[in-house]
Amino acid sequence: MRFLNIYLLGIFIGLTGCKNISSSVVDSVFFGGEIINPKGDEVIFYSRDGKISDTLKLDNNNRFQKKFASIETGVYYFRHGSEIQLIIIEPNDSIMIRLNTYDFDKSLVFSGNGAKKNNYLLKTYNQNDRNNRKLVKHSDKEPEVFEAFVNKRHQRQLKDFNRFTENKKISEYAKSIIKANIDYNIYADKEIYPFAYFGENKMVHVKDLPESFYAFRDNIDYNSDHLSENFAYKRYLFFHFDNMAVNYFYNNNEFHSKFDRHELSYNKAKLELIDSLVQNEIIKNNLLKYKTRAFVNSSNSQDDINEIMASYLSKTTSEEDIKYMNGLIASLDNLKPGKGLPDINIINVNDEEYTIADVVKKPTLIYFWSTNTKKHYKNSHYRVKELKAQFPKMGFMSININDNPDKFWKETINQYKFDLNNEYRFKNPKEALQTLAVNYLYKVIIVDRKANIINPNVNIFSKDFEGKLNDMIQKKELVLR
Numbered sequence: 001m002r003f004l005n006i007y008l009l010g011i012f013i014g015l016t017g018c019k020n021i022s023s024s025v026v027d028s029v030f031f032g033g034e035i036i037n038p039k040g041d042e043v044i045f046y047s048r049d050g051k052i053s054d055t056l057k058l059d060n061n062n063r064f065q066k067k068f069a070s071i072e073t074g075v076y077y078f079r080h081g082s083e084i085q086l087i088i089i090e091p092n093d094s095i096m097i098r099l100n101t102y103d104f105d106k107s108l109v110f111s112g113n114g115a116k117k118n119n120y121l122l123k124t125y126n127q128n129d130r131n132n133r134k135l136v137k138h139s140d141k142e143p144e145v146f147e148a149f150v151n152k153r154h155q156r157q158l159k160d161f162n163r164f165t166e167n168k169k170i171s172e173y174a175k176s177i178i179k180a181n182i183d184y185n186i187y188a189d190k191e192i193y194p195f196a197y198f199g200e201n202k203m204v205h206v207k208d209l210p211e212s213f214y215a216f217r218d219n220i221d222y223n224s225d226h227l228s229e230n231f232a233y234k235r236y237l238f239f240h241f242d243n244m245a246v247n248y249f250y251n252n253n254e255f256h257s258k259f260d261r262h263e264l265s266y267n268k269a270k271l272e273l274i275d276s277l278v279q280n281e282i283i284k285n286n287l288l289k290y291k292t293r294a295f296v297n298s299s300n301s302q303d304d305i306n307e308i309m310a311s312y313l314s315k316t317t318s319e320e321d322i323k324y325m326n327g328l329i330a331s332l333d334n335l336k337p338g339k340g341l342p343d344i345n346i347i348n349v350n351d352e353e354y355t356i357a358d359v360v361k362k363p364t365l366i367y368f369w370s371t372n373t374k375k376h377y378k379n380s381h382y383r384v385k386e387l388k389a390q391f392p393k394m395g396f397m398s399i400n401i402n403d404n405p406d407k408f409w410k411e412t413i414n415q416y417k418f419d420l421n422n423e424y425r426f427k428n429p430k431e432a433l434q435t436l437a438v439n440y441l442y443k444v445i446i447v448d449r450k451a452n453i454i455n456p457n458v459n460i461f462s463k464d465f466e467g468k469l470n471d472m473i474q475k476k477e478l479v480l481r
Contacts (some may be wrong), residue, residue, distance in 0.1 A: 031089075041058050044079045086231075089226070093114030135279070150186055150189050187236050188240075288312055292309070362399070365460070368441055
């Protein structure tokens, strides 16, 4: 990369060593790079606590650079559009990136001093992503066969990593980050397995798994501060507490009861386990928040929501999270079936402004997408194309959620030839997402011809979605005329 020499020319970075690498302070660190096909005009750099540390503007050549002073050694992350990537920063690092937004993770390359560890960390992320997508295919194997399969894969990855560290010198701190990314992804696979293998009807048999299946739990660190932003670690803890709470469910229900992941006592048990086992406030608060949010999003009982919130409020120490959760509950209360859809301003491809209710003239399915999640926006538009053929009297509204310049949205819809008559974007994305409680892109809202809510949260990718939509029509919840 020729631009690398241009950036590094004349830059001298003086860094001091430190005995305690996990808490060392770096005098300065250089971070820069180039974004091909940018989805905005900035790169956001985040500190270890998830706060914005700096906003790095792209120049006319889509390049950026920053010299940071007094920055602690640790795992940071940067964001462009809605894509996020972790980065390990240590003394003497001068790190450059180059990526193409059309294939963010696979095109991303690090160069400069500090690149080797980050390129290998990225390699493990991509390996994990591929393996996670294949997990369902292997989850129908018998427990002993599945355990042998994931253990073999684990050993293969560790052997590859050991070869890397023999040839490339990286710090013990960097080794611990990369190894955790390998280990915890495998551990998460084992925590997920019983949900996929037994299913909700036979989850009681989780107790019959081989004795060695969860032996690794003896070495789990619930308070690993330096892993608090590691995706594999967070993924593991999420499914670990789901799995651990299953025992509570069967201790308090009949042996042959059908397992219900939305049952109140099961979800309260998760919060109790988190509270009892996790002391690190950042890790604990995040787990409590997302487990509570998942329950609140799926529950139709106000009493249950009140009870789970009481449990949550007694455990979290984050005032910011409490404010967020109260706002979410208020938004969900305004999205109950029968209520009119809140006034949200949207803009069409001709830059004309409407409210959603202005556009809705017949029963309509409203779905959301981001230009930075290519797989999702291609799949969702293809799925809606199928539904249009099956339900020709239904309306379909596609809303982009990005807050970057609209040229990136228009480039995407023109590139993939999406139906321009159905494409919109929010005028104020942050406000709209909060008002409509859009916490994840798979959320879909169905309204009637007067923009009254029929269902505030459906999954068009579920196997029985067409059947549910037909039921709504048969019950005349949707009047198709």
